[in-house]
Amino acid sequence: MATHEATGESVADSVGWRTKFRYVLNGDFVRSLPFWGIPFVIMGIAVYGGIGYNIAISLTDTAGIGPVDWSSLDLEMYSQALAEPAVHRAAMNTFVLLVAFTAICLVLGLFLAVLLDRQFRFKQQTQMIYLLPMSLSFVVTAKLWVWMYDAEVGVINVVLGLFGISPINFLGNPSFSLAAIIFALIWQFSGYTMIVYLAGLQSIPESQFEAAQIDGASTIRIYLRVIIPQLKAASVSAAVVLMVFALKTFTFLYALTGGYTPPKGTDILATLMMREAFNNVQWAYGAAIATMLLIMALGVISPYLYYQHRQGSL
Amino acid sequence: MANITIETLTKRFDDVVAVDDVNVDIEDGEFIVLVGPSGCGKTTTLRMIAGLETPSEGQIQFDGDLMNYRTPQNRDVAMVFQDYALYPHMTVRGNMKFGLEEEPDFTDEERKQRVEEVAELLDISELLDRRPEELSGGQQQRVALGRAIVRDPEVFLMDEPLSNLDAKLRAQMRTELQQLQEQLDVTTVYVTHDQTEAMTMSDRMVVMNDGVLQQVGEPLELYHEPTNMFVAQFIGEPSMNFLDGSYEDEAFVSEQLAYPFDDRITDGLSAVSDNDRLVLGIRPEDIELHDPDGEPQGETSHENHTAAMSVTVVEPMGNENVIHLTFPDSSSGTEDLIAIADGMRRIDADSDIHVHIPPEAVHVFDAETGDALYNRRLEHEGNVIQI
Numbered sequence: 001m002a003t004h005e006a007t008g009e010s011v012a013d014s015v016g017w018r019t020k021f022r023y024v025l026n027g028d029f030v031r032s033l034p035f036w037g038i039p040f041v042i043m044g045i046a047v048y049g050g051i052g053y054n055i056a057i058s059l060t061d062t063a064g065i066g067p068v069d070w071s072s073l074d075l076e077m078y079s080q081a082l083a084e085p086a087v088h089r090a091a092m093n094t095f096v097l098l099v100a101f102t103a104i105c106l107v108l109g110l111f112l113a114v115l116l117d118r119q120f121r122f123k124q125q126t127q128m129i130y131l132l133p134m135s136l137s138f139v140v141t142a143k144l145w146v147w148m149y150d151a152e153v154g155v156i157n158v159v160l161g162l163f164g165i166s167p168i169n170f171l172g173n174p175s176f177s178l179a180a181i182i183f184a185l186i187w188q189f190s191g192y193t194m195i196v197y198l199a200g201l202q203s204i205p206e207s208q209f210e211a212a213q214i215d216g217a218s219t220i221r222i223y224l225r226v227i228i229p230q231l232k233a234a235s236v237s238a239a240v241v242l243m244v245f246a247l248k249t250f251t252f253l254y255a256l257t258g259g260y261t262p263p264k265g266t267d268i269l270a271t272l273m274m275r276e277a278f279n280n281v282q283w284a285y286g287a288a289i290a291t292m293l294l295i296m297a298l299g300v301i302s303p304y305l306y307y308q309h310r311q312g313s314l
Numbered sequence: 315m316a317n318i319t320i321e322t323l324t325k326r327f328d329d330v331v332a333v334d335d336v337n338v339d340i341e342d343g344e345f346i347v348l349v350g351p352s353g354c355g356k357t358t359t360l361r362m363i364a365g366l367e368t369p370s371e372g373q374i375q376f377d378g379d380l381m382n383y384r385t386p387q388n389r390d391v392a393m394v395f396q397d398y399a400l401y402p403h404m405t406v407r408g409n410m411k412f413g414l415e416e417e418p419d420f421t422d423e424e425r426k427q428r429v430e431e432v433a434e435l436l437d438i439s440e441l442l443d444r445r446p447e448e449l450s451g452g453q454q455q456r457v458a459l460g461r462a463i464v465r466d467p468e469v470f471l472m473d474e475p476l477s478n479l480d481a482k483l484r485a486q487m488r489t490e491l492q493q494l495q496e497q498l499d500v501t502t503v504y505v506t507h508d509q510t511e512a513m514t515m516s517d518r519m520v521v522m523n524d525g526v527l528q529q530v531g532e533p534l535e536l537y538h539e540p541t542n543m544f545v546a547q548f549i550g551e552p553s554m555n556f557l558d559g560s561y562e563d564e565a566f567v568s569e570q571l572a573y574p575f576d577d578r579i580t581d582g583l584s585a586v587s588d589n590d591r592l593v594l595g596i597r598p599e600d601i602e603l604h605d606p607d608g609e610p611q612g613e614t615s616h617e618n619h620t621a622a623m624s625v626t627v628v629e630p631m632g633n634e635n636v637i638h639l640t641f642p643d644s645s646s647g648t649e650d651l652i653a654i655a656d657g658m659r660r661i662d663a664d665s666d667i668h669v670h671i672p673p674e675a676v677h678v679f680d681a682e683t684g685d686a687l688y689n690r691r692l693e694h695e696g697n698v699i700q701i
Contacts, residue, residue: 205397205399207395207396207397207399208399208401210364210366210386210393210395210399211393211395211399211401211461212401212412213365213366213385213386213387214364214365214366214386214387214389214391214392214393214471215392215412215413215416215461215465216387216413216416216417216465217387217412217416218387221416225412226401226412229403230402230403232403
């Protein structure tokens with residue numbers, strides 16, 4: 001018996017470290033490493049590393065130019081930000097922009113999609129017209145709408161003037177400015193919602209519409225009761241994309257004025273954060289605002305992630 | 315419950331004539347089947363009755379009321395679609411209640427009760443709270459039927475409702491649908507491409523081809539007295555055999571066969587002159603097969619309408635054998651006739667056989683127009699069928 005055990009051990013020993021090493025090298029994990037490893041490292045450092053560093057900075061009192069002092073870590077910057085009326089205003093504006101822009105885009109896109117879904121000539125071309133603004137960059141849209149909204153020579157005020165309405169300084173007047181910016185963003189993105197809904201509508205068989213007609217439902221009732229309830233998945237995915245764009249409104253506002261100070265009444269968390277950090281060199285304070293913005297974005301995206309999870313695709 | 319009058323109904327899609335001058339009167343409570351190959355215009359006709367298509371010409375009337383420009387909502391019809399068209403986001407109950415909810419003169423309690431009654435009738439009570447995606451094809455089919463029945467319409471329209479079911483279920487639903495229709499006594503227009511469905515279910519059937527109505531009549535009338543070759547070959551399975559030839563000396567003559575007509579037939583062919591092209595039609599089930607070594611009627615001769623042929627293929631079906639036959643000197647090598655023999659009878663492929671074509675069962679068609687010149691008369695066989 002003993003000899004047998006001894007030989008058994010010697011067999012195990014004879015499989016040298018080279019063989020084991022080669023075995024590990026040939027494994028799926030190592031062989032697939034170059035394909036997912038590189039993006040994993042880049043993403044990890046650039047995105048999640050950045051987020052982590054940002055949170056770390058927000059806990060310090062860093063301001064001005066100089067080395068970061070890591071000695072006292074606390075939530076002072078957050079309490080300071082939460083007490084600041086400017087932050088409240090910016091958070092409110094961010095929220096209003098997010099909700100109003102997304103909701104109006106969805107409704108308008110759905111309306112356009114329903115119109116386009118009815119058969120008519122030049123449907124393809126019309127579809128393109130609505131979608132084209134989407135292909136423009138924020139910078140172009142911003143410059144275009146600065147001109148449209150101009151208090152003296154802007155197209156909108158010229159047209160209003162024809163009806164005897166005195167010029168309105170859309171971007172200068174705080175009670176109009178946020179609405180004006182939301183309107184410009186809707187102009188750019190409602191075409192996208194329309195395309196998403198149109199694809200959803202076209203996947204519903206014609207016979208459903210016909211069955212409801214024969215069941216006695218009017219066209220409006222058919223849409224309300226049969227067609228639109230089936231567009232839930234399309235609504236969710238369109239809403240998520242729109243919300244992400246709403247959070248990126250920073251680019252639009254930056255291009256509008258060429259700086260971190262947007263028109264009065266349209267200050268959002270992103271512009272406030274940039275101003276605090278880069279104009280006022282309040283690094284820690286800016287970082288705290290950035291973290292709050294991140295939490296808000298996570299709040300927006302989490303219902304979608306939950307929905308995906310429930311559908312079994314996450 | 316309504317009678318439907320269809321007059322000179324025509325539908326054109328651009329240059330294509332889908333339905334061409336169709337006239338049919340459908341009686342109150344009748345089960346009528348529109349049948350024909352795909353693209354024959356039967357579905358378009360049904361959709362015009364439903365109001366989903368507008369006729370290019372002609373009229374559709376329910377009980378004398380012109381329907382042409384009335385929307386589907388105002389026609390009081392119910393339709394069962396080929397793909398059932400159940401609303402996927404609603405439960406079975408929601409699907410069935412949908413139509414009732416669009417009618418204001420019901421209370422909620424009445425609607426609920428009506429849905430449950432119909433569910434009971436169709437034996438789908440336990441499915442009421444499920445969604446269509448959770449149901450089998452047969453169950454979905456029942457729900458689609460239920461959705462139509464629950465509204466108690468003037469007219470039922472059915473667009474190939476059984477075509478997505480497997481063969482066994484289809485046969486079962488066929489009987490069930492028929493009983494249901496009898497019970498409810500609602501005028502029903504049913505579209506199918508399946509002649510078996512048409513034959514078994516209909517009170518009367520309408521055969522269409524290329525948008526043109528071919529013949530309207532009771533199933534047996536169409537089977538025994540088709541007006542043309544299209545109807546003759548479309549009704550019956552396997553199809554009627556056709557032999558091409560010409561009329562010579564009161565006989566049908568083709569390359570392989572000389573078939574003398576008796577007086578009954580020649581009387582019907584008074585308009586035909588010598589050398590006119592004819593088509594001789596005979597149903598597979600009417601062909602008699604005799605053993606060449608057997609009884610005296612196995613003699614091949616022109617007088618007793620018997621020919622020597624050889625068997626190429628035998629398809630055993632259990633209850634019967636489908637026998638493919640060819641004339642021995644047939645140059646083409648293709649089969650010339652299909653016959654049906656008793657399932658218990660043993661017939662081998664490649665054997666020779668004597669084929670008797672009984673003169674009382676033949677049909678004669680004009681080769682050019684395809685119109686029937688002579689159809690078998692059932693009275694001659696002694697069993698008179700009132701048509």
